[in-house]
Amino acid sequence: MSAHGTPIPMSAKAAGPLSGVAEVPGDKSISHRALILGAMAVGETRITGLLEGEDVLDTAKAMRAFGAGVTRDDDGTWHVHGVGVGGFAEPDQVIDCGNSGTGVRLIMGAMATSPITATFTGDASLTKRPMARVTDPLALFGAQAVGRAGGRLPMTMVGAADPVPVRYTVPVPSAQVKSAVLLAGLNAPGQTVVIEKEATRDHTERMLAGFGAEVTTEQSEEGRVITLTGQPELEPQTIAVPRDPSSAAFPVCAALIVPGSDVLVPGIGLNPTRAGLFTTLREMGADLTYENEREEGGEPVADLRARYSPDMKGIAVPPERAASMIDEYPVLAVVAACANGKTLMTGVRELRVKESDRIDAMAVGLRACGVSVEEGEDWWEVTGLGAGNVPGGARCASHLDHRIAMSFLVLGLAAQSPVSVDDGSPIATSFPVFEPLMAALGAKIERTGA
Numbered sequence: 479m480s481a482h483g484t485p486i487p488m489s490a491k492a493a494g495p496l497s498g499v500a501e502v503p504g505d506k507s508i509s510h511r512a513l514i515l516g517a518m519a520v521g522e523t524r525i526t527g528l529l530e531g532e533d534v535l536d537t538a539k540a541m542r543a544f545g546a547g548v549t550r551d552d553d554g555t556w557h558v559h560g561v562g563v564g565g566f567a568e569p570d571q572v573i574d575c576g577n578s579g580t581g582v583r584l585i586m587g588a589m590a591t592s593p594i595t596a597t598f599t600g601d602a603s604l605t606k607r608p609m610a611r612v613t614d615p616l617a618l619f620g621a622q623a624v625g626r627a628g629g630r631l632p633m634t635m636v637g638a639a640d641p642v643p644v645r646y647t648v649p650v651p652s653a654q655v656k657s658a659v660l661l662a663g664l665n666a667p668g669q670t671v672v673i674e675k676e677a678t679r680d681h682t683e684r685m686l687a688g689f690g691a692e693v694t695t696e697q698s699e700e701g702r703v704i705t706l707t708g709q710p711e712l713e714p715q716t717i718a719v720p721r722d723p724s725s726a727a728f729p730v731c732a733a734l735i736v737p738g739s740d741v742l743v744p745g746i747g748l749n750p751t752r753a754g755l756f757t758t759l760r761e762m763g764a765d766l767t768y769e770n771e772r773e774e775g776g777e778p779v780a781d782l783r784a785r786y787s788p789d790m791k792g793i794a795v796p797p798e799r800a801a802s803m804i805d806e807y808p809v810l811a812v813v814a815a816c817a818n819g820k821t822l823m824t825g826v827r828e829l830r831v832k833e834s835d836r837i838d839a840m841a842v843g844l845r846a847c848g849v850s851v852e853e854g855e856d857w858w859e860v861t862g863l864g865a866g867n868v869p870g871g872a873r874c875a876s877h878l879d880h881r882i883a884m885s886f887l888v889l890g891l892a893a894q895s896p897v898s899v900d901d902g903s904p905i906a907t908s909f910p911v912f913e914p915l916m917a918a919l920g921a922k923i924e925r926t927g928a
């Protein structure tokens with residue numbers, strides 16, 4: 479895969495306005511879950527709109543290694559022949575999850591309560607990321623994990639032969655940890671309870687219910703209490719994956735900062751656990767409207783229309799909104815650089831353990847582009863220079879992080895001088911059609927050679 483291979487240097491420069499319709503691909507979080515739950519159901523799940531990015535393709539490959547049948551028709555429909563809860567086979571090869579934290583953590587959860595052993599690895603980014611956050615709760619079910627120092631990959635997980643159900647309060651706001659525990663709970667007898675103090679994306683709970691599991695969510699003084707009854711027979715589903723709000727963020731933010739732009743991004747899921755960026759942009763004064771608001775597959779969906787917004791103002795983004803826009807802070811920082819005044823982002827410690835330390839990666843690159851950024855362990859503040867005033871002109875490091883690469887390329891579209899990134903190859907992990915999609919809107923983003 480390209481994120482393991484030759485770097486792809488890229489550069490973006492200002493050109494005319496961006497205009498047209500940007501049909502972004504399927505939601506990455508929902509795509510992983512559709513493949514994993516499809517593999518744990520009995521019978522054939524059909525998936526349309528699956529994100530065919532490297533992260534999700536690695537999860538598809540992993541599901542095959544655990545014994546599920548996973549195939550793709552020429553028209554892009556995917557079929558998953560599930561083996562049932564507790565039916566995973568022991569893989570005879572190392573499971574390489576590439577760049578994907580979601581993939582490895584959810585799959586570890588899904589196999590942790592079966593009497594099989596699997597070894598997991600990933601790329602140079604994923605092998606630096608913390609895994610104890612999932613292996614600690616999975617140990618409570620009876621699973622054992624042995625990895626590198628500090629709970630890093632490669633790591634071998636020995637699933638519990640006689641799993642017990644678990645009651646677990648997630649110590650960090652993480653949908654991946656919550657989901658790993660719920661997926662492990664599927665093959666434990668009795669009720670597994672997960673408590674989260676801050677609401678994170680709820681796709682696992684929604685999809686578990688869709689597959690016929692008994693799962694309830696209640697709000698209590700402790701937070702959201704999710705209760706799953708173990709050992710259900712999951713019924714195969716037909717799933718239409720909605721378009722990814724985290725990918726929509728890039729054409730939306732680009733349109734807001736490139737003079738004269740008017741871009742429509744149709745069919746974007748506005749699940750409240752995912753839509754924090756759009757709320758934030760509107761608070762900053764962005765000309766961002768929701769058109770044709772509707773419900774699709776039980777999720778609120780709208781067409782987003784973003785127009786050039788030269789008068790945006792910096793704001794303090796409330797910390798309780800962080801989980802609902804956690805992957806969007808890098809591109810928000812780019813918009814903040816083009817707004818007037820300071821944008822303060824607090825409660826964002828989790829940004830430091832993504833594909834890169836995203837606060838550090840953005841701060842270094844933005845400073846090189848002439849933007850002042852201050853930071854602490856769980857906060858950062860960008861001083862906006864106002865529309866058209868960001869100097870740019872720097873080469874920024876993407877640190878094997880797709881969102882960092884795309885964010886700096888978006889900045890280049892609005893900066894006074896081109897902005898380049900050392901390696902755009904990780905973009906293929908989540909948004910494989912980023913380059914043609916942005917080009918069709920009129921963006922000048924090029925591969926530049928080493």
Ligand SMILES: O=C(O)C1=C[C@@H](OP(=O)(O)O)[C@@H](O)[C@H](O)C1
Nearest residue numbers: 507580651652653654655804805
């Ligand atoms: O559950 C998911 O699909 C995801 C959860 C988030 O990670 P954390 O759970 O680490 O916050 C997010 O950053 C990631 O892109 C996708």
Ligand SMILES: C=C(OP(=O)(O)O)C(=O)O
Nearest residue numbers: 577578579580581805832
């Ligand atoms: C953090 C991300 O993904 P993951 O944790 O799955 O690698 C992301 O897509 O921004």
